[in-house]
Amino acid sequence: MELANRTELLGMDLKSLESYMQSLGEPRYRANQIFAWIYRKAVGSFYEMSDIPKELRLRLDAAAQVSIPRVLKQRVSADGTRKFLFEMNDKKRIEAVVIPQSRDKHTRYSLCISTQVGCPLGCLFCATGQSGFQRNLQTYEMVGQVLGSRREMTRKLKTDDQDLITNVVYMGMGEPMLNYDAVISSIRALNDHKGINIGQRHITISTAGEVQGIRRLAEEGLQVTLAISLHACNDELRDRLIPLNRKYPLQAVVEAVDHYTTRTNRRVTFEYIMLDDVNTSPEDARAMIALIKPLLANVNLIPYNEVSGLEYKKPSSARIRRFYNLLADAGLNVTLREEHGGDIEAACGQLSTARER
Numbered sequence: 001m002e003l004a005n006r007t008e009l010l011g012m013d014l015k016s017l018e019s020y021m022q023s024l025g026e027p028r029y030r031a032n033q034i035f036a037w038i039y040r041k042a043v044g045s046f047y048e049m050s051d052i053p054k055e056l057r058l059r060l061d062a063a064a065q066v067s068i069p070r071v072l073k074q075r076v077s078a079d080g081t082r083k084f085l086f087e088m089n090d091k092k093r094i095e096a097v098v099i100p101q102s103r104d105k106h107t108r109y110s111l112c113i114s115t116q117v118g119c120p121l122g123c124l125f126c127a128t129g130q131s132g133f134q135r136n137l138q139t140y141e142m143v144g145q146v147l148g149s150r151r152e153m154t155r156k157l158k159t160d161d162q163d164l165i166t167n168v169v170y171m172g173m174g175e176p177m178l179n180y181d182a183v184i185s186s187i188r189a190l191n192d193h194k195g196i197n198i199g200q201r202h203i204t205i206s207t208a209g210e211v212q213g214i215r216r217l218a219e220e221g222l223q224v225t226l227a228i229s230l231h232a233c234n235d236e237l238r239d240r241l242i243p244l245n246r247k248y249p250l251q252a253v254v255e256a257v258d259h260y261t262t263r264t265n266r267r268v269t270f271e272y273i274m275l276d277d278v279n280t281s282p283e284d285a286r287a288m289i290a291l292i293k294p295l296l297a298n299v300n301l302i303p304y305n306e307v308s309g310l311e312y313k314k315p316s317s318a319r320i321r322r323f324y325n326l327l328a329d330a331g332l333n334v335t336l337r338e339e340h341g342g343d344i345e346a347a348c349g350q351l352s353t354a355r356e357r
């Protein structure tokens with residue numbers, strides 16, 4: 001049972017854990033042991049920490065907790081993508097998606113995690129956006145998705161390989177920049193080489209264009225990848241698809257990206273969900289070229305994953321190809337994203353716990 005006044009150890013760095021153990025009158029090396037149990041072995045129960053004296057395990061259990069979230073349900077796609085439904089301490093539910101990077105048995109995995117319960121931005125094509133906003137996730141709840149997913153994957157795959165998740169993308173439920181401080185501290189926790197050890201260059205933060213967050217990220221000194229959900233190249237359409245555009249129109253987003261790339265010298269990725277008869281005309285392609293060509297940026301085209309209850313459709317293959325060619329011929333760095341998990345509603349824009357209850 002979780003008690004409100006227990007100290008949460010998940011999300012603490014080694015220094016904070018050392019201070020905590022000292023506050024209990026324990027030597028500092030105990031912090032190293034507990035740190036390894038939490039972050040290397042994804043163990044959340046003090047009773048399983050076998051090199052800790054029993055008396056201390058009992059005391060820790062009364063005073064502290066390690067809230068690696070429980071997987072309530074999981075669905076597996078034909079392509080190996082897995083969607084986890086996690087339950088937080090307060091019973092709120094969120095989703096995370098594990099995506100294999102290849103089809104061989106030594107494959108590594110990318111994990112897409114959530115930053116909020118629901119999302120306040122209400123993008124028109126997005127199942128999360130249609131289900132409303134409940135609250136921000138805390139640092140430990142984001143780190144917990146990584147450990148909870150890893151624990152489940154090692155069990156399923158019958159392996160003790162603790163490094164099988166190599167990439168983390170902040171692209172699940174929620175807008176990361178609206179939960180900025182907790183997102184940044186979770187990145188630092190994931191990146192700790194003594195712990196989960198995910199390289200900064202293997203971490204991506206995706207935003208719908210929250211300009212203040214982009215500008216703050218430019219000053220963090222992090223080597224993470226910034227992705228922008230573009231989805232429209234004129235303000236009239238983008239205002240409709242992504243209501244945040246009314247606050248931060250395209251010009252403001254482009255200026256923030258330009259500032260970011262100048263400060264960090266890191267290439268930004270523009271994600272573009274292709275919606276049939278909405279944003280895939282030759283005119284849309286020309287508008288994108290004019291907008292993005294001057295920037296240090298890639299474009300990632302994502303054919304829409306249909307969401308039941310929403311009107312949008314995926315374009316035909318011919319239309320997707322024509323759009324792609326227009327961009328590539330103009331010299332844009334463009335990729336077409338392989339789709340993952342569409343059959344289990346785990347693909348981009350499909351996450352919604354409303355269906356999973």
Ligand code: SF4
Pocket residue numbers: 119120121122123126127128129130172173174175208229349
């Ligand atoms: S696309 Fe992202 S920002 Fe927009 S509503 Fe969905 S989760 Fe929120």
